[in-house]
Amino acid sequence: MQRDCSELDEEARLAALSEFGVDEVLSEPAFDRLVQLASNIFKVPVALVSLVDGERQLFAAGKGLDVCETSRDVSFCAYAMLQPGVTVVADALKDPRFCENPLVTGAPHIRFYAGAPLLTVDGHPLGTLCVIDRVPRDDFSQSDCRNLEDLAALVLDRLEMRRLELARQASQLRFEKIAATSPDAILCLDECGRITFWNEAAHALLGYTSESVTGCGVELIASDEFAARVRQLASDDATLAAGRTTETVVRALDGTEKHVELSGSMWRDHGKPSFGAILRDITERRRSEERLVNLALFDALTGLPNRALLRTRLEDSLAHDACACVMIVDLDGFKDVNDSLGHLGGDAVLIAVAKRLTSCVREADTVARMGGDEFAVLLPRLSSSKEAARVATAIINSIANPIVIEGESVCVGASVGIALWPQHGSTVRELLGNADLALYQAKSEGRRCWRFFTAPLREVASARRAYQGELLRAFEQGEFKLFYQPQVRLADGALVGVEALLRWDHPQKGLLTPGAFLEAVEAGQLTPQIGEWIIRSACHQASAWRERFGLPLRVGVNLFGAQFSTGDLARKVRQALSDYELPASCLELEITENIILRHDEQMIEPLRDLHDLGVSIAFDDYGTGYASLSMLKRYPLTRLKVDQSFVSAMLASSEDAAIIRAILFLGHSFGLEVIAEGVETKEQAERLRKKGCEVAQGFLYSAARDPLALEKQIQRRGGQLFLTISACGEEKRPQDEKEASQTSD
Ligand code: C2E
Ligand code: CA
Ligand code: CA
Numbered sequence: 189m190q191r192d193c194s195e196l197d198e199e200a201r202l203a204a205l206s207e208f209g210v211d212e213v214l215s216e217p218a219f220d221r222l223v224q225l226a227s228n229i230f231k232v233p234v235a236l237v238s239l240v241d242g243e244r245q246l247f248a249a250g251k252g253l254d255v256c257e258t259s260r261d262v263s264f265c266a267y268a269m270l271q272p273g274v275t276v277v278a279d280a281l282k283d284p285r286f287c288e289n290p291l292v293t294g295a296p297h298i299r300f301y302a303g304a305p306l307l308t309v310d311g312h313p314l315g316t317l318c319v320i321d322r323v324p325r326d327d328f329s330q331s332d333c334r335n336l337e338d339l340a341a342l343v344l345d346r347l348e349m350r351r352l353e354l355a356r357q358a359s360q361l362r363f364e365k366i367a368a369t370s371p372d373a374i375l376c377l378d379e380c381g382r383i384t385f386w387n388e389a390a391h392a393l394l395g396y397t398s399e400s401v402t403g404c405g406v407e408l409i410a411s412d413e414f415a416a417r418v419r420q421l422a423s424d425d426a427t428l429a430a431g432r433t434t435e436t437v438v439r440a441l442d443g444t445e446k447h448v449e450l451s452g453s454m455w456r457d458h459g460k461p462s463f464g465a466i467l468r469d470i471t472e473r474r475r476s477e478e479r480l481v482n483l484a485l486f487d488a489l490t491g492l493p494n495r496a497l498l499r500t501r502l503e504d505s506l507a508h509d510a511c512a513c514v515m516i517v518d519l520d521g522f523k524d525v526n527d528s529l530g531h532l533g534g535d536a537v538l539i540a541v542a543k544r545l546t547s548c549v550r551e552a553d554t555v556a557r558m559g560g561d562e563f564a565v566l567l568p569r570l571s572s573s574k575e576a577a578r579v580a581t582a583i584i585n586s587i588a589n590p591i592v593i594e595g596e597s598v599c600v601g602a603s604v605g606i607a608l609w610p611q612h613g614s615t616v617r618e619l620l621g622n623a624d625l626a627l628y629q630a631k632s633e634g635r636r637c638w639r640f641f642t643a644p645l646r647e648v649a650s651a652r653r654a655y656q657g658e659l660l661r662a663f664e665q666g667e668f669k670l671f672y673q674p675q676v677r678l679a680d681g682a683l684v685g686v687e688a689l690l691r692w693d694h695p696q697k698g699l700l701t702p703g704a705f706l707e708a709v710e711a712g713q714l715t716p717q718i719g720e721w722i723i724r725s726a727c728h729q730a731s732a733w734r735e736r737f738g739l740p741l742r743v744g745v746n747l748f749g750a751q752f753s754t755g756d757l758a759r760k761v762r763q764a765l766s767d768y769e770l771p772a773s774c775l776e777l778e779i780t781e782n783i784i785l786r787h788d789e790q791m792i793e794p795l796r797d798l799h800d801l802g803v804s805i806a807f808d809d810y811g812t813g814y815a816s817l818s819m820l821k822r823y824p825l826t827r828l829k830v831d832q833s834f835v836s837a838m839l840a841s842s843e844d845a846a847i848i849r850a851i852l853f854l855g856h857s858f859g860l861e862v863i864a865e866g867v868e869t870k871e872q873a874e875r876l877r878k879k880g881c882e883v884a885q886g887f888l889y890s891a892a893r894d895p896l897a898l899e900k901q902i903q904r905r906g907g908q909l910f911l912t913i914s915a916c917g918e919e920k921r922p923q924d925e926k927e928a929s930q931t932s933d
Contacts, residue, residue, distance in 0.1 A: 208351050209350065209351075209354045219249035223251045226319055226339050227251050228496060229480060233252040234320035235251050236249070237250065237306075237315070238303075245265050248315070268301075268305060269303070269314070269315055270313060277301040280292040280324075281324070297322050299322055299325075300322075302318060302333070304336045306340055306344050308344075309369065317343050338476050342476065342480075348372065349468070351366070352370060367385070367387045372389055375401075376464045377406055377465070385402075385464075409440070434450050434451075435470065436448060448469055449470050491542070497556060501554050511569060513576045513606065513609070514566050515565040515567075515583070515638075517563040517565060517604050518562050519561040520602060520635040522600055529598065536591075537598060540591045540593075542557065545565065545587075567579065577640075603627060603637060605628065607623035652707045656711065656712060658694075660714065669692070670725050672892060673689060673891065675687060676884055679882070684742065687744040687885060688722065688743055691892075716753075719748045720760050722745055722746075724764045728764075731774075739908070742774050742776055745775065746808065749783040752783070752790045757798075761777070772798075772801045773803075778806045780808045781809065784823070792823070804826035806863070807825050808829045812831045820860075828851060828860050829865050834848050835848070848864070848879065862882055863882070864884045864885070867888045872884075873888055
């Protein structure tokens with residue numbers, strides 16, 4: 189029967205493949221390390237060494253996939269191994285070659301694939317080293333391809349080792365036949381240590397020809413160390429059986445020393461012990477391995493260790509040191525920089541920050557980039573919280589200095605969360621998680637500051653998680669309530685508005701303020717519905733008060749970011765206004781910078797619509813973020829609300845007083861009214877009035893109250909509304925609120 193050439197090729201290929209012992213999983217740690225490395229470098233969940241035999245592809249080593257073989261017909265690798273270079277499939281669903289492949293349309297739902305062929309010295313394709321993702325990826329670059337090929341070379345290297353070991357277990361003759369064509373140096377010794385076999389690759393590596401060394405003692409090339417290793421390997425059956433390798437140094441003809449990997453075995457030849465050794469020059473491989481390991485452990489942009497390496501070092505520290513400190517450092521205002529300077533500018537800032545961070549710590553400490561604009565610092569053997577605080581302060585100060593990028597000076601800030609070992613956690617996971625909670629706290633307390641982890645932070649966090657499951661019930665059972673806090677005109681004390689603030693009347697915990705549950709709301713699916721309910725209830729209440737007092741009272745409503753994602757905010761607001769017959773001027777919507785940063789594109793249009801309609805738009809917590817002037821120009825605003833942190837610090841710090849002055853100046857020059865929040869004392873109110881602030885809100889006048897209680901404190905005098913004296917300052921404050929909720933706990 190006539191057979192065509194490709195059939196013969198396939199036969200030769202299968203014969204070559206069989207020399208590698210493909211039927212078993214390659215259980216060597218070296219393969220595991222290589223696929224792990226591939227998965228780290230390319231940030232993919234799945235990496236495989238796939239070998240293709242007659243009918244199947246076998247996953248000889250793998251990470252991230254449960255199956256260990258598939259049929260050859262559907263195999264990506266059967267295709268990729270025959271291609272020159274790396275095969276990249278950016279999105280399998282859109283690729284005519286693979287879109288109908290059952291591995292794409294069904295489990296494991298491959299979307300992205302890149303595979304480098306594994307070719308023997310004779311050019312036979314064995315399979316591939318491939319990386320796979322379940323999402324499409326269009327960012328696999330030329331240099332990624334080169335790295336994948338380098339990794340494939342390391343895999344082949346290992347496979348070759350395995351082939352020789354298998355051959356060695358067969359007959360001496362067969363071994364010598366295979367050894368003759370091996371790219372590795374191979375020599376055999378008799379029981380006296382004399383060289384009996386020497387292949388071409390040994391010639392190439394060490395310079396001696398086979399003729400010149402045959403019969404010579406192994407001392408010719410071997411250091412004492414080598415001889416010792418040979419003896420040890422030859423006598424240690426367990427090592428031999430496992431086919432383990434060891435590293436050593438040999439001497440070449442020209443006197444140079446070569447670092448080689450030695451793998452040896454003993455067998456009996458005509459009753460006499462013989463010794464075979466495979467020597468492999470590892471200089472080149474070491475270099476390429478080192479480079480790839482670097483790629484997997486260091487951040488390409490800043491050169492800092494990445495998250496994986498930080499974890500390893502933290503693990504090390506926990507294993508060897510008595511104490512340690514981890515900090516998570518997050519930049520404030522980085523997105524602004526990225527938006528205004530572009531990505532290259534953003535990258536330059538990150539590089540500058542990396543340098544500054546490194547200069548703030550000791551040589552033995554680790555500064556790592558965790559991703560995005562988040563960094564971490566590991567300070568092994570640091571136990572004093574005072575010292576940790578000093579380092580954190582130094583970091584914050586150093587990052588606060590303007591960074592000059594192409595002649596332009598930009599400012600970012602940093603917030604720091606700190607966790608100490610062993611006080612604040614016992615595992616890597618716990619410590620990083622707790623440092624993260626502390627960071628979160630630092631951010632919410634005004635940023636540009638550091639906070640230590642404290643146990644209550646974890647309780648709050650787990651409470652937040654716990655509340656998640658209760659939100660639907662709370663919403664459906666009407667457990668959410670709106671409280672209202674008065675806003676008073678500083679010139680004459682008239683009540684000009686109220687801010688609606690959300691409360692949760694929890695059946696077990698009592699009255700909860702947003703700090704306890706808002707995050708759970710924002711993380712959940714119900715946010716738009718709850719947001720809509722808040723708008724409608726506030727409009728309803730404002731309408732009722734308007735009727736009752738015969739005068740309009742503006743109500744401020746805080747918005748959630750998610751309310752902008754649904755695309756129907758303007759319609760919902762119009763609907764509420766018309767349902768409750770409330771003039772648009774009686775409603776104010778409060779937005780924070782955080783919402784703007786996340787929903788910028790989606791916001792302008794609905795806000796403009798509503799602003800045109802007569803609804804006021806207030807910029808909440810102004811001064812805490814990095815809201816730029818351009819933001820004030822771009823957004824249709826009516827008011828700025830000065831954050832309470834400035835108000836409370838105003839009397840003590842001239843800096844905060846200056847910020848308030850600046851905000852007032854800015855606001856007024858944009859034609860905006862300014863409201864000061866968190867006014868607690870008469871002195872603060874007086875100061876603010878003198879500086880030209882129009883309206884104030886705070887405990888001095890009243891905490892947020894339930895509508896019935898507040899209503900009793902409102903009086904109409906002339907054409908204005910006022911709060912009765914009893915509501916000013918002396919009344920119930922949030923502390924009482926909290927106490928009330930705690931006692932019902
Ligand atoms: P915010 O919008 O900045 O609201 C002002 C917060 O400061 C309120 O806290 C208020 O009770 C508190 N406060 C008022 N006067 C003083 C004072 O003189 N001193 C001090 N120290 N604090 C004062 P609350 O009610 O706990 O709300 C916290 C945050 O939760 C609000 O900050 C707002 O961002 C959010 N929030 C509250 N209600 C809602 C809501 O209905 N919707 C949305 N999206 N967010 C809400
Ligand atoms: Ca607010
Ligand atoms: Ca505020």
